[in-house]
């Protein structure tokens with residue numbers, strides 16, 4: 669396994685729309701394993717392939733307290749959604765920034781392929797539902813900061829650019845927060 673580099677906002681590659689995976693083969697399984705390693709080490713609770721500059725529809729998430737319940741999604745689709753939830757979100761590609769979004773569904777039902785290419789469906793609520801919606805946005809080239817006001821987004825962008833200048837190429841202070849970065 670290998671730790672991958674996570675792209676950071678405003679890197680234009682984060683705006684790429686991911687294409688469907690054609691076959692869940694060893695290359696995709698290795699990508700999934702590397703994405704889990706990268707996510708756990710960050711640390712985060714979700715990661716989309718887009719964030720590691722692979723523009724295929726693959727997500728990994730683990731919202732369990734012990735971080736021992738990994739779920740990989742290949743070609744995920746939301747087939748049902750219900751309700752609204754307001755949750756604070758962060759993102760490994762927007763380090764140190766957290767904000768409240770009111771745009772997420774409280775419940776989603778997702779259909780995807782697993783690490784072996786087998787179809788499965790999962791019902792998700794709470795953090796898992798928010799996390800899946802956040803990661804699926806990444807596959808569309810969308811970031812959670814896109815839901816914030818222009819003013820907030822401009823401030824976030826200049827703050828991250830300033831931090832990067834001050835710290836060299838490795839970004840940001842990785843502020844500790846109770847909210848996990850996804």
Ligand code: NI
Nearest residue numbers: 759760761850
């Ligand atoms: Ni994210």
